Amino acid sequence: MSHTGAEAVAPYEQALDDLLFFRPRVAESARSVLDAAPRSVMGQVLAAYLGVLGTEEKDAVAARGGFGRFRSGLDTEDLTPRERMHLAAATAWLDGDLRGAGRLLGEIGIAFPRDALALFAGHQHDFLTGDAQRLRDRIGGALDAWPQDDPHLGPLLGMYAFGLEESGHYAHAEEVGLAALDRHPGDVWGIHGVVHTYEMRGRFTDGIRFLDARQQDWASGSLLTVHNWWHYALYSLESGDTARVLEIYDAALHHEASAGVAMELLDAAALLWRLYLAEDEQSARWARLADAWESRDDGPYYAFNDAHAVMAYVGAGRIARAERLVQEREDWLVGEPAVDNRAMTAVIGLPVCRALIAYGRRDHARAVDLLLPVRHRLHEFGGSHAQRDAIQRTLVEAALCAGRAELARTLLSERSRLRPLCPYNWSAKARLEERFGDPARAAAARERAAAQASGRA
Structure with a gap:
């Protein structure tokens, strides 16, 4: 802990603990480290990571400025190898080199597998870049070095649970996530990992029971509160309880x-978009949400956020505003910016945004043509399987509306084989059969959807 006096060590440990457990006071705790030791290398590194983890452009700009000033007067010769590695990783991330930051954080994890900050930052990096295998293996590769009595083993298990889930190991992920919660019932990332396993297996009634039983541990007071409520709303949507969905949205x-x-905001947009696809437009809610996105006036920082801003503009009927965002990103790409968000925007972000706009214009054939080439690459602009499913459903609905029966049949076959317990899949199959196929099969699919929604299947 170079340039960190004894008076700053306890605040640093508190800030790290707050980070691992997603406590809102983590920013205050991190400031207290630098108040006690302004030149603390790890205190400055922690502040830099906090500047990028939330995908907020303004926070990243401020963190880059502050970190740059700190580094300009720093002699790195007397620092530890680990501190120099962290400095390099934080600098890369602040400069927009996400892949470089992830690689450097991985090197720290190999050399120092009990570095909780490197593991946490790396885990969040893997989530933001949609790298499911690294999300799993970055943590799995370090766990053997952690003794059973380490107080931070619990949150590491919670991270590992999420990595397992995103990699398709649902039962093992649930087991590991519950083990994390045995250690720390208030580990909201561990709760989040278990919740994802229920989502991916269509166990939404189990998910509701799980969240209800643990509500005091997750439903308020954390940086993940809104996101876990979003998961609760997804469960309610699958069960057909739109009133509960909107109650959660508003509250x-x-x-x-x-x-x-x-x-x-992106959770709010992704939820309302699912209703929009079901022709439940919610115009007043869309208008308020679009206002919130527009007031941010985000620059080209993270393509995944751009797609959700476009959802809000399209949902609110502000097609011109959505098109302006697309034009701004196209103009930005002309300058060939040397950041990883360039490829995320050019290859995935813009096709998705254009497809959402096309869907809003009811040009469903164009929406299909834009989404079809990127549907197996959506992970490249970040998020989880559950989050990206809003875009996958857009492709299904566009195919149905465009009369692309063979494509819709293929997509729904894929979905129902992968997630046989999913009322949406079967209700979409029923609509497909009603329009293009066999009325008897349509009735059977609709009955299956109803049975799953009611918990009878």
């Missing part, structure tokens, strides 16, 4: 007191 996802941060 937790977006309201007058909402912070307006990107990660919460």
Whole structure:
């Protein structure tokens, strides 16, 4: 802990603990480290990581400026190898080199497998870049070095559970996630990992029971509160309880007191978009959400956020505003910016945004043509399988509306084989058969959807 006096070590440990457990006070805790030791290398590194983990452009710009000033007067010769590696990783991330940052954090994890900060930052990096295998193996590769009595083993298990889930190991992920919660019931990332396993297996009634039983551990007071409420709303949507979905939306996802941060706004957009695809347009809610996105006036920082801003503009009927965002990103790409968000925007972000706009214009054939080539690459611009499913469903609905029966049949065969317990899949199959196929099969699919929604299947 170079340039870190004894008076700053305890605040640093507190800040790290707050980070691992997603406590809102983590920013205050991190500031207290630098108040006690302004030149603390690891205190400055922690502040830099906090500047990028939320995908907030303004936070990253501020962190880059502050970190650059700190580094300009720093002699790195007397620092430890680990501190120099962290400095390099934080600098790369702040400069927009996400892949380089992830690689450097991986090197720290190999050399120092009990570096909780490197593992946490790396895990979040893997989530933001949609790298499911690294999301799993970055943590799995370090776990053997952690003794059973380490107080931070619990959150590491919670991270590992999420990596397992995103890699398709659902039963093992649930087991590991519950083990994490045995150690720390308030580990909201561990709760989040278990919740994802239920989502991916169509066990939404189990998910509701799980969240209800643990509500005091996750439903307020954490940086993940809104996101876990979003998962609860997804469960309610699958069960057909739209009233409960909207109740959750208004109480937790977006309201007058909402912070307006990107990660919460994108949850709100992704939920309303699922209703929009079901022709439940929610115009007043869309208008308020689009206002919130527009007030941010985000630059080209993270393509995944851009797609959700476009959802909000399209949902609110502000097609011109959505098209302006696309044009701004196209103009930015002309300059060939040397950041990883360039490829994320050019290859995935813009096709998705254009497809959402086409869907809003009811040009369903164009939406299909834009989404079809990228549907197996959506992970490249970040998020989880559950989050990206809003875009996958858009492709299904566009195919149905465009009369692309063979494509819709193929997509729904894929979905129902992978997730046989999913009322949406079967209701979409029923609509497909009603329009293009066999009325008897349509009735059977609709009955299956109803049975799953009611918990009878």
